[in-house]
Amino acid sequence: MAARILVVTSGKGGVGKTTAVANLSAALAQLGKQVVAVDADIGLRNLDVVMGLENRIVYDLVDVVEGRCKLRQALIRDKRLSGLFLLPAAQTRDKTAVSPTDMVRLTDQLRSHFDFILIDSPAGIERGFRNALAPADEVLIITNPEVAAVRDADRIIGLIEAEGKGPGRLIINRIKPEMVQRGDMLTTADVVEILAIPLIGIVPEDETILVSTNRGVPAVLNGRSPAGQAFRNIARRLLGEEVPFLSLTPSGGFLQRLKRLAFGGGTEGGV
Amino acid sequence: MGFFDRFRGGPSSRDVAKQRLQLVLVHDRANISPGVLEQIKDEIIAVISRHVEIDREGVEVHFTQDGRESRLVADIPLLGGSRKHQAR
Ligand SMILES: Nc1ncnc2c1ncn2[C@@H]1O[C@H](COP(=O)(O)OP(=O)(O)O)[C@@H](O)[C@H]1O
Ligand SMILES: [Mg+2]
Numbered sequence: 001m002a003a004r005i006l007v008v009t010s011g012k013g014g015v016g017k018t019t020a021v022a023n024l025s026a027a028l029a030q031l032g033k034q035v036v037a038v039d040a041d042i043g044l045r046n047l048d049v050v051m052g053l054e055n056r057i058v059y060d061l062v063d064v065v066e067g068r069c070k071l072r073q074a075l076i077r078d079k080r081l082s083g084l085f086l087l088p089a090a091q092t093r094d095k096t097a098v099s100p101t102d103m104v105r106l107t108d109q110l111r112s113h114f115d116f117i118l119i120d121s122p123a124g125i126e127r128g129f130r131n132a133l134a135p136a137d138e139v140l141i142i143t144n145p146e147v148a149a150v151r152d153a154d155r156i157i158g159l160i161e162a163e164g165k166g167p168g169r170l171i172i173n174r175i176k177p178e179m180v181q182r183g184d185m186l187t188t189a190d191v192v193e194i195l196a197i198p199l200i201g202i203v204p205e206d207e208t209i210l211v212s213t214n215r216g217v218p219a220v221l222n223g224r225s226p227a228g229q230a231f232r233n234i235a236r237r238l239l240g241e242e243v244p245f246l247s248l249t250p251s252g253g254f255l256q257r258l259k260r261l262a263f264g265g266g267t268e269g270g271v
Numbered sequence: 272m273g274f275f276d277r278f279r280g281g282p283s284s285r286d287v288a289k290q291r292l293q294l295v296l297v298h299d300r301a302n303i304s305p306g307v308l309e310q311i312k313d314e315i316i317a318v319i320s321r322h323v324e325i326d327r328e329g330v331e332v333h334f335t336q337d338g339r340e341s342r343l344v345a346d347i348p349l350l351g352g353s354r355k356h357q358a359r
Contacts, residue, residue, distance in 0.1 A: 146288075147288050147291060147292055150292055151292060151295060151296065151299065154296050154299060154300070155299060157339070158299075158300065161339075167339065180285075182283075183283030183284065183285045183286070184283065184284045184285060185285055186285055186288055186289060186292075187285070190285070190289050194289070194292055194293060194296065195339075196336075196338040196339045197339070
């Protein structure tokens with residue numbers, strides 16, 4: 001095996017990098033791949049709780065880099081999905097504990113044991129981002145349909161191109177079909193036109209993401225989660241399958257909301 | 272913004288967002304601020320008008336985008352009597 005190394009990055013914080021890495025890693029493992037998710041957000045460890053593996057951490061990425069343990073000892077195996085592993089970030093250190101060269105060396109060691117290495121990048125354009133980008137063969141840029149997130153995504157795409165790793169592929173997360181429909185949210189087409197890079201997925205705003213994170217069970221394991229479905233589709237596209245994009249339609253348009261106001265109760269999702 | 276603005280006939284917040292983004296990204300990508308662009312324009316006017324007479328008010332310098340490629344486009348209208356160089 002020779003793993004493909006993917007980084008998920010965004011520039012802006014809070015747009016869904018960690019959520020995407022947890023879900024894409026789980027989805028690829030569901031598809032039978034050997035996957036390791038690497039948390040490169042040193043000092044702000046999060047991927048472990050989103051994946052529900054926080055109780056089993058003994059060693060972390062910085063322990064490996066500084067030679068306190070073997071790489072194998074720091075990998076946590078997911079109990080629900082065979083083939084899924086996590087390499088957690090250190091929580092008590094900062095990004096300067098690791099260099100881009102360390103990251104390349106570390107992922108080189110992992111490469112022969114996995115099909116995919118997914119790296120969760122910290123926000124920003126500084127050292128932490130450089131660390132996450134250095135070993136990547138492919139880049140996934142995630143953004144929200146919102147001015148500041150798209151602007152930062154554009155900046156990141158520029159930096160990725162300057163590194164010769166561009167242009168990367170785009171995930172648009174947290175689309176709200178109702179807002180798009182009433183002209184109060186940038187559409188998928190708007191964002192793609194502006195950023196001018198290939199699209200690999202669109203993910204709706206979805207409460208099941210929060211519920212999944214509460215439980216530490218990625219949404220892709222929930223067959224009824226729309227966002228989970230979206231991430232499963234992205235995983236299949238990563239494997240080269242042609243999967244049509246979800247058509248995101250409002251669950252409650254203006255008339256339905258008016259009806260709800262007038263008659264009380266809901267026409268959907270009621271009982 | 273939104274539903275009620277549409278009654279007033281304003282552009283949607285989506286359209287406003289898109290326009291503002293396109294504008295700000297042009298300058299982000301080229302790393303040229305609106306101020307520097309004005310300066311470039313003044314210098315172009317100075318250089319060109321040393322050789323031909325131009326309509327200074329009509330000069331336009333702006334960016335165009337083709338995908339992720341930016342292009343600086345200058346449109347410089349010449350004045351009627353601009354053949355003086357050839358005549359000499
Ligand atoms: N599609 C979505 N629908 C609803 N909430 C989401 C969605 N994607 C992400 N979130 C929420 O947004 C927040 C930030 O997500 P996270 O993945 O931690 O972002 P980042 O890693 O980029 O900082 C989290 O609370 C997460 O649950
Ligand atoms: Mg994160």
